[in-house]
Amino acid sequence: MINLPQDQKPWLPWMRRAIQLALLAEGRTSPNPLVGAIILDSSGRLVGEGFHTEAGKAHAEIEALAQAGDRSVDGTIVVTLEPCCHQGLTPPCTEALIKAGLKRVVVGMVDPDPRVSGDGISRLKDSGLEVIEGVLRQECEWINREFSFRVRHGRPWGILKWAMSLDGRIGLSNGCSKWITNASARDSVHKIRSKCDAVIVGGGTVRSDDPLLTSRGKSNFEPLRVVFSRTLNLPKSAKLWNTTIAKTIIAYGPEGNEAFFSDLPDGPEKMLLNSNDPSELLTLLGKKGCNKILWECGPLLATSAIKANCVQELVVFVAPKLLGGSSSMSPLNSFGFESINSTYKLQHSFLDRKGEDLCWRLFF
């Protein structure tokens, strides 16, 4: 805060409020970013608030303008992301701001979308509006890290989750894993799902756990459920084949035995891949508009996802239990590391207690 430009200081509290507004739609705006906006009239009074609620619906700026009405004239809009200048599902926001007679636009971060990427700000400046950039830029970039990652890399931000005992076991050697963590930890998994666009499991998880993979009502927007199966050796009956609650995609590589589909009920979507590379799957999910996906898979797929740079964040639940076991049910398979210096080192993000369990979030 010490070296903050003088012209940014008055806008900090308003940008914080705009960020709060943006976050209200977490998990519901993909493929779009989270955006919040507030409008102050010419005397500096708050006259409008808005946030982007869902792809295809009005942008944050338009929501705020609608509230403010005539009071926007000579006013200021504070918005977390650079206003768009292109015709998407909705018209460009820059034109609406100019038309509303605003004299100043305060922007958190530049939109990484190549269709905008500074052009929105240029358009506003060229029209004579004052533009103040980079107010709480880091915070604004933080809330849209998944959107920005997808725009830059062409695939969604990946979160890998596992739940283990104190001795690093995700199950007993007989396969039993219900329940290692307590109800509070499992509840927070449902919350994480509710903020993701898709949840991915491998065929092994479908065979052994028959999971439902929904947010259990934590969101109206249930994540897309994706089964990533090399062989299509999948059970004929599974909760995931019923798509009345949420959509299911069955993604499979060239070795997949498509005869499996003949017995499958209608509902799940088939997605043939050219390879078993997790990054191919994620690129396709990115094209379908996923900004953030959750890996809830077993050790083999988790290891392959990490190797393919398809995991950016890790969420590990640790229960104060000892399961024991010498050879099976570890969170990950071998990476072939020969020294500790070559292993993956993660950055601490967040540590929390869920009842008696720990929840540790980290970044790659």
Next chain:
Amino acid sequence: MINLPQDQKPWLPWMRRAIQLALLAEGRTSPNPLVGAIILDSSGRLVGEGFHTEAGKAHAEIEALAQAGDRSVDGTIVVTLEPCCHQGLTPPCTEALIKAGLKRVVVGMVDPDPRVSGDGISRLKDSGLEVIEGVLRQECEWINREFSFRVRHGRPWGILKWAMSLDGRIGLSNGCSKWITNASARDSVHKIRSKCDAVIVGGGTVRSDDPLLTSRGKSNFEPLRVVFSRTLNLPKSAKLWNTTIAKTIIAYGPEGNEAFFSDLPDGPEKMLLNSNDPSELLTLLGKKGCNKILWECGPLLATSAIKANCVQELVVFVAPKLLGGSSSMSPLNSFGFESINSTYKLQHSFLDRKGEDLCWRLFF
């Protein structure tokens, strides 16, 4: 605090001070307990403080009496543990208190030692002193949990420590484990050692790590270093065979090949056991005066120690690294559990960050 007897309230701050004094000698008094004492004169002014510094040296009460001198007359002593009434390495404290002319004794907890166990309090009452019992009893019992455990069970309180990666690995499949945790975490292991009476490893740890097992100068009282080897298949040269810094015991069961000793330098003590049961070893260490020991062993011995109820506390360091590996280097071997309900459930005690690592302490 709400239902605290009225007669205890005035003594709470003084008992807290006595507990602080007692803890100054943590790790140095075995086989004796930690004890602190303060003396107030007849007007309630603090005139003496003391704590038990080391087995064979003066008890806390005697230290405090020496400071108070004549000012003890008609005064009060506040002491964390019931004064002893038997001749041990030093004379009975009860007699010294009576002789000093004190009128009141405030006691935290009854001494579980069968040679005292209430008799000290009876002796004081019979001599006309007022005795107030149970002031901060839980806190006093807490600081002496290891002493009380040894007195009640005949073997020391066991702490098991391991350091693992986020994916539950204590090493790579090639055996490499240096260093999973950071310097701050390793430093706190040295501190834990400095408060234990013995550190126990198995033969495998000596063969693979050649550890030193000292407190690295954190205490003048280096813990006894114990190698627990079934076969005596141990290296001829090892840091532990040099006993100039700290003592070493080589404990071995009936299958031990004693020919190993012919090449061993002088220094380490030999301890033949009737079995490979960890509780036999701990009973012998209890007889040698150990109140608290630290297991720093590999998975096989750790599992066997847990099964034999020789672990009361667990200290797990978790580093934010991913090592991977499907079959080896887990903290524990199999317990043969068939369901999650039958696994060990531990009680949270303390969670701390050591640099980027976590340190989680729990009780069985």
